[in-house]
Amino acid sequence: MKLAVLTSGGDSAGMSAVVRAVVKAGILSGCETWIVREGYEGLVRGNTDTQIPPTIEEPFADPAARQRVRSGKATNLVENLRFGDGDLLRDGTGDHARGRTLKGRYIVRAGWDDVRGWFAEGGTLIGTARSKTFRTPAGRLAAAYNLIKEGIDALVVCGGDGSLTGADLFRSEWPSFVTTLHSEGKITDEQLSKHGHLRIVGLVGSIDNDMSLTDLTIGAPTALHRICEAIDNINSTAASHSRAFVLEVMGRHCGWLALLAGVSAGADFIFIPERPPQTDSWEDEMCDAIQMHREVGKRKTLVIVAEGAHDSNLKPIRADYVRDVLTERLGLDSRVTTLGHIQRGGRPCAYDRILPTLQGIEAVKAVLEATPDTPSYMIGVSENKITRVPLMEAVAMTRAVADAIAAKDFAKAMSLRDPEFLQ
Numbered sequence: 001m002k003l004a005v006l007t008s009g010g011d012s013a014g015m016s017a018v019v020r021a022v023v024k025a026g027i028l029s030g031c032e033t034w035i036v037r038e039g040y041e042g043l044v045r046g047n048t049d050t051q052i053p054p055t056i057e058e059p060f061a062d063p064a065a066r067q068r069v070r071s072g073k074a075t076n077l078v079e080n081l082r083f084g085d086g087d088l089l090r091d092g093t094g095d096h097a098r099g100r101t102l103k104g105r106y107i108v109r110a111g112w113d114d115v116r117g118w119f120a121e122g123g124t125l126i127g128t129a130r131s132k133t134f135r136t137p138a139g140r141l142a143a144a145y146n147l148i149k150e151g152i153d154a155l156v157v158c159g160g161d162g163s164l165t166g167a168d169l170f171r172s173e174w175p176s177f178v179t180t181l182h183s184e185g186k187i188t189d190e191q192l193s194k195h196g197h198l199r200i201v202g203l204v205g206s207i208d209n210d211m212s213l214t215d216l217t218i219g220a221p222t223a224l225h226r227i228c229e230a231i232d233n234i235n236s237t238a239a240s241h242s243r244a245f246v247l248e249v250m251g252r253h254c255g256w257l258a259l260l261a262g263v264s265a266g267a268d269f270i271f272i273p274e275r276p277p278q279t280d281s282w283e284d285e286m287c288d289a290i291q292m293h294r295e296v297g298k299r300k301t302l303v304i305v306a307e308g309a310h311d312s313n314l315k316p317i318r319a320d321y322v323r324d325v326l327t328e329r330l331g332l333d334s335r336v337t338t339l340g341h342i343q344r345g346g347r348p349c350a351y352d353r354i355l356p357t358l359q360g361i362e363a364v365k366a367v368l369e370a371t372p373d374t375p376s377y378m379i380g381v382s383e384n385k386i387t388r389v390p391l392m393e394a395v396a397m398t399r400a401v402a403d404a405i406a407a408k409d410f411a412k413a414m415s416l417r418d419p420e421f422l423q
């Protein structure tokens with residue numbers, strides 16, 4: 001079997017470890033393994049430069065290869081990713097190598113040696129994108145053609161709920177794409193009979209931990225750790241000056257990062273999208289709590305605001321406004337810190353290496369066992385066990401949380417998350 005892996009949507013720590021695990025588990029299971037660069041965009045673009053043969057040389061230890069990359073004459077993934085997008089990027093000359101050598105090739109063979117050490121890499125070394133073209137039927141038809149051209153019939157996708165929904169849709173449309181491509185004379189009779197069914201498995205990469213039917217998403221533990229470290233740093237300066245800090249963390253529809261950071265690092269007040277303040281006068285509620293903490297001797301104040309936080313009327317709660325309330329009502333010297341992408345980037349923590357490794361292995365097993373009748377699976381983790389759940393069930397439940405929030409049914413939103421933990 002020819003098996004490809006891609007990463008899609010916002011990056012998260014551990015995505016490179018997913019690629020490593022899928023490539024290695026795939027090879028051990030007898031598959032020919034491929035990577036798709038730049039997410040679904042790479043699938044749509046495919047390989048236009050047929051001059052570069054999709055061969056791999058491994059193990060690779062040839063100093064002359066490094067020279068080939070530097071001169072723009074590299075011929076394979078080992079050279080391009082390791083010495084092009086990998087080492088050369090790190091020493092600041094990567095654009096030179098990358099721009100020229102992988103141009104025109106988005107679907108590329110990957111071998112054992114290519115992904116060595118990728119468990120420790122931040123983000124995703126094979127690139128990611130939010131592809132607009134893949135959202136169109138024409139884009140997905142082009143993607144099907146590009147995969148069939150390379151003989152690939154199995155795809156592991158690591159991304160958020162939008163990326164996994166795209167994977168399931170692509171799979172369901174596949175048979176009609178194959179028929180169309182055949183009737184247009186783009187694929188042969190043999191390709192038609194060989195590629196009647198696309199095997200798809202999803203892994204969830206998202207720092208927000210916003211997918212239902214799994215306890216943790218890949219990248220969330222690292223992001224949480226990053227936030228905790230930032231709070232530790234803020235705490236020392238806050239306590240020195242007896243100041244208040246309002247910290248904005250990521251989480252468009254999900255308050256997991258804000259909530260868990262608050263628990264881990266001792267916040268005075270937390271705003272999350274799923275459970276807005278119960279009263280319209282949340283300012284009073286927050287000030288009363290903080291005042292009480294100050295009265296019992298706290299020298300610093302920390303309020304955490306998830307980026308998607310709002311009041312019970314869905315009016316966004318902004319960090320700047322919270323700071324002004326603290327300043328004006330409590331007379332506190334207050335500052336805002338927005339962590340931004342610092343919480344998304346950087347090396348994965350240990351669990352964001354372990355989880356992608358175990359889930360990547362399971363994804364390969366699931367893809368090998370897939371039949372036209374089995375649903376597209378998402379690999380999750382539940383009570384520390386790696387699980388397989390129907391991908392669209394997880395997506396539907398995730399969407400139901402967002403719908404419940406939009407309908408101001410916060411009790412339902414909470415019950416759809418993790419009721420036991422969050423209540």
Ligand code: F6P
Pocket residue numbers: 010011206207208250251252307344
């Ligand atoms: O990965 C999800 C997320 O972290 C959200 O919390 C945030 O709103 C978004 O990504 C920002 O992503 P980008 O800057 O790539 O648009």
